Amino acid sequence: MNEEVIYYPEDGVRAAVEQFDTPFFLYEEKKLRSNLQTFRDSFVKYFPDFWPLYAVKANPNPEILKIVADEGFGADCSSESEAWICRKLGIEGMYTGNYTTRDEFKTVMGDDMIVNLDDISMIETVAELGMPELISFRINPGVGNGDFVTAGPDAKYGVPFEKASEAYKLAAEAGAKRFGIHMMTGSNVPISEENYFAELVEKLFEIVANVRDEAGIEIELMNIGGGFGVPYKPEEESLDMNKLAASIRSEFDKAVEKYGVKEPRLMAEPGRWIGANVGWLVSKVHVIKDSYKKFVGIDASSSDMPRPSIYGAYHYASVLDGSDRSLEEVSVVGRICENNDQFVKNRELPIMEVGDVVLIHNCGAHAFVMGHNYNGRVRHAECLLEENGELRMIRRAETIKELFQTTPL
Ligand SMILES: Cc1ncc(COP(=O)(O)O)c(C=O)c1O
CATH class of the missing domain: 3.20.20.10 (Alanine racemase)
Incomplete structure (x- = not known):
């Protein structure tokens, strides 16, 4: 298991979900600086x-x-x-x-x-x-x-x-x-x-x-x-x-x-090498559906991070406090009216319930920035976990009103 992929700053995530409404992107300054330094120093x-x-x-x-x-x-x-x-x-x-x-x-x-x-x-x-x-x-x-x-x-x-x-x-x-x-x-x-x-x-x-x-x-x-x-x-x-x-x-x-x-x-x-493993899309489970298969609905959608929907890109997912639970095969999906709005497809994850925190990994590069407003979904917030452990919102979520501010309404 590559630590670079499965790691997330657990205490920071816990504090962030207390402080901010989900979904949001969380970036870790310490890891960002470390990637920048490694890249720069390797070449210098x-x-x-x-x-x-x-x-x-x-x-x-x-x-x-x-x-x-x-x-x-x-x-x-x-x-x-x-x-x-x-x-x-x-x-x-x-x-x-x-x-x-x-x-x-x-x-x-x-x-x-x-x-x-x-x-x-x-x-x-x-x-x-x-x-x-x-x-x-x-x-x-x-x-x-x-x-x-x-x-x-x-x-x-x-x-x-x-x-x-x-x-x-x-x-x-x-x-x-x-x-x-x-x-x-x-x-x-x-x-x-x-x-x-x-x-x-x-x-x-x-x-x-x-x-x-x-x-x-x-x-x-x-x-x-x-x-x-x-x-x-x-x-x-x-x-x-x-x-x-x-x-x-x-x-x-x-x-x-x-x-x-x-x-x-x-x-x-x-771009990707500097930022990808520095960010997570943090969301909460709000629907569990037993259909022909099991779908876990989170409050983030492909409009927040479209890579899986447009490229079929794989992103690792974690459940906060889920490591001791049994696993079951699920698909983790968002709220966009497109069937490709699936962050995880048919993957074994810890058994989840409504309210659980789900993290989509490798969301620090080519992630938020590819988001869009389809279905009238607003773009969500970005937060920074600073080196000193403090959390700072570095972009607030859009409002519904802002979606229409460029029209004559
Ligand atoms: C001209 C140019 N430079 C740099 C990059 C960064 O690529 P990556 O994020 O894969 O490092 C891109 C990505 O599309 C690019 O088009």
Whole structure:
């Protein structure tokens, strides 16, 4: 049983359900800081000028972002609102949009945000707005990996690698003087594929060398993206970040010697690996239904955390004070009028009764943020268990009235 998956801060959860109405998301600051430090330090050991970014899309709560910045991370932003909140908090970083509009470029461009272009066609728009001195390109290397593949011929992202030299040449002609390269080929890359990121780096260096040879341009930043896999099931192993960083170091050494290029500054932008195991969706049982099978109805729904409903994603579930109880096979379901609103399907869990507290694990990244208002459900609260043991609500629940505030009502 992987502790990373089954752990939750029991005392914190107990205090939180006393203090706040369920459902809510609970994030643990101690674990968040520990993940940030492990990631940062694993790379800094091999790359002293490593620049870690945090993928804001994973969890953009400003209180989370403040902790992320306090641990020395910049921001990977994917939209104008993510860039807006980071700018407001004084966090610098990189903007990687896709199919970006001219208006969005206008909003995000600034000295604090490196623009990472997703296609050659965007050079013209950016040049019209004023070509930044430093520009980066997201390259599609032709292959991808992970639960969510974001590269390869079917992916809508990035500049095809065959067009990379042309892209850099055009950007230089438009006035750019310094350059970065970026790749993001998939999210939740299987932990077992230990060499995947080193292979990615090998590919990036091949492109760096081509760009030098064909366009006479030296690339000074190399961003290997995010996508580092996390265990969702108790039987899955955790990724050894130190080993991964060491394998990238070794690939850098090989490539710098092979191609005779200057070593670029390494960057990465994890989201899931930083945040997933830092958060839990905390809910209470309010209905137990003996139907063709047994359904346990909780007060959270797929509108709070849609991953199981849209991807069939597995999330471990615990019952507070349930460890000594007998088990029975149940499905844990929410209140949305869709049959895919099932957090747990046909799984053995401690026998539950109305009022029990149920936790859905791995809900600190790509969780709250994917929530929606279908069926007129409001978005629920987010709470932080601070390092000093105090609980703080860092986003209150929406009200029904707020759901209609953008209409003429
Ligand atoms: C451009 C980019 N960078 C970083 C990430 C973060 O990925 P992950 O949360 O898997 O680390 C994503 C995720 O979709 C992404 O699209």
